[in-house]
Amino acid sequence: MIQSTLIQNVSLVNEGQIQVTDVLIVGERIQEIGSNIPIRTGMQVTDGTGKFLLPGVIDGQVHFRDPGLTHKADLNSESKAALAGGVTSFIDMPNTRPNTLTLELLEEKYQLASQKSLANYGFLLGINGENLDEVLQWDTSGLLAITDDGLYFSGKGNILADRPDMLEKIFSNYKGLIAIHSEKEEVIEKNEETYREKYGEDVPVKYHPLIRSEQACYEASERAIALAEKHGARLHILHLSTAKETDLFRNDIPLSEKKITTEVSVHHLWFTDADYEQKGTLIKWNPAIKTKKDADGLLQALLDDRIDLITTDHAPHTLEEKQKPYFQSMSGAPLVQHSLVCLLEFYHQGKISLEKIVEKMCHNPAILYRIKDRGYIRKGYFADLVMIDLAQTWTVAKENILYKCGWSPLEGTTFHSQVVKTWVNGHLAYDEGTFDESILGKALEVK
Ligand SMILES: NC(=O)N[C@@H](CC(=O)O)C(=O)O
DSSP: OOOEEEEEEEEEEETTEEEEEEEEEETTEEEEEETTOOOOTTOEEEEOTTOEEEEOEEEEEEOOOTTTOTTTOOHHHHHHHHHHTTEEEEEEOSOSSSOSOSHHHHHHHHHHHHHHOSSEEEEOEEEOTTTHHHHHHSOOOOEEEEOOSSOSSSSTTOHHHHOHHHHHHHHHHOOSEEEEOOOOHHHHHHHHHHHHHHHTTOOOGGGHHHHSOHHHHHHHHHHHHHHHHHHTOEEEEOSOOOTGGGGGSOOSSOGGGOSEEEEEEHHHHHOOGGGHHHHGGGGOOSSOOOOHHHHHHHHHHHHTTSSOEEEOOBOOOOHHHHSSOTTTSOOOOOOTTTHHHHHHHHHHTTSSOHHHHHIIIIIHHHHHTTOTTOSSOOTTSBOOEEEEETTOOEEOOGGGOOSTTOOOTTTTOEESOEEEEEEETTEEEEETTEEOGGGTTTOOBOO
16 A cells, blocks of 8 residues: 655745645655645654654765775665755765776666665766766766866865866866866965975864865866856856855856856854864864854855855764874764754854755755755655754764764754654655664665
C-alpha cells in the first residue's frame, strides 16, 4: 500500500510566505497543500501545531570523502548528519580519492551513494590539466568543478593561477555550470613565503586570512568573471569570503537569468578573525575566515541578492589532522548538521527572515543546479521536508555530533532552534534523534 502522511496545522515557510496549513504526502510526493485536509484510513497524522515546515535544505557544496578518505567521513555517516540538520539533498565535490575526473568514477560515486546515502545526492565532476580535452568533447551540459592534479582547491599548479590558456579553453567551450574555488595561488605562495621566513612551520593561525588574503580572493574572482563574461559561460564562484568581492556580482536580474552566480558558506557568516584565538586551527578553512567587516558584508550581500545561495562546504578532517602546526594542519571543518540552525540563530537575532533563509538554502540551489521537483513545497514535487521547532534550546556537544570525525567547530555553542523531523522523498527518515534506516536505497539522484 502506498504510504500517506498528513502534516496538520503547520506554519509553512515557502516562496516568500508563511501560512498555517496542512500538507498531504502520498508516496514520494506532495499531493495536496491546504486547510482542513480530511483524514482517511491508513494515513499517518503528524501534528505540526507551533512548528514550522520548510522545504528540505539543498546543500550545494559538501565533501563527504567517499570514496578514498573514509577515515574522515563517508556517505552514510555524513548523510545522517545532513538529515539531522534538515539537509535532504547535497552536491558533493570531486576531491575524493581518486579525484572524480572521469565519467566512470562519477558513475561509481552515484552507485556508492545509492547504497549508502540517506539523503538525495548529486556529484560534481572535476577537471584538471589531464582530462580537459576529453571533458570538453563530451556532449554534456553537466556540472564541472575546476581542479588541479589532486587538489583543485589549493596547492601548486592551481589551474587558475598557472594555466590561463586552459581557463580560456574551458570558458570558451564548456556549456554547463563551471564552479570554481577562487583564490589566486601566486598571491598565496608569496604571502606564505613571507610568514614562513618569520615563523617557520608554526605560523600563528590568526595570519591565515593575511596569507590567503582578500587580494588572493578578489583577483581570482575578478579574472574568472572577466573570462566568463567574455565567453558567455555559466560561472559559479564557490564560498565567497570577502565583502570586497560581493561588488563583482549583480542583483538586478533574477537568479534564473544570471550567468554569473555566487554563494556564501555558513562559516564565513558565523565566525570572524576574532575567533582564531579560541578555536585555533579548528577554524582554518580555505578561503580563510576573515574580518567582522567581511562577515557583515557577506550577510548584507546575501540579503540584497548579490549572493545567491548558502552552502556549508562541509569539509571534515580528523582532529589529529586539524591540530597540527599551521602549514600541516588541514583546512576545512564539518558543518552540514548545523548549517540550518546557525541561520535560524541569525533569524532569532533579527538579522534574516525565515523566508530569506528558505530562498537561499532551498529554492535557489534548485534553480542554480536545475534540480527538478525539489527545493519548494509544491503539489507534485518530491516531499523533501523539514520540520523545525523555533523554541528549543540545546548546546552542541560531543554526544550530539553525528559527523564521523566526531568534532565540530561549534562545540559549546547554544542554539535556540532544532530540527525535529526530516522527510526524504516522502519518507520520514529522521525523527527527533532517530533515523529510519529503511530509507537506505530510496534516496535519489538529484537531477
Ligand atoms: N574548504 C576547505 O578548507 N577544505 C576543503 C577543500 C576546499 O574547498 O578547499 C576540503 O576538502 O577539505
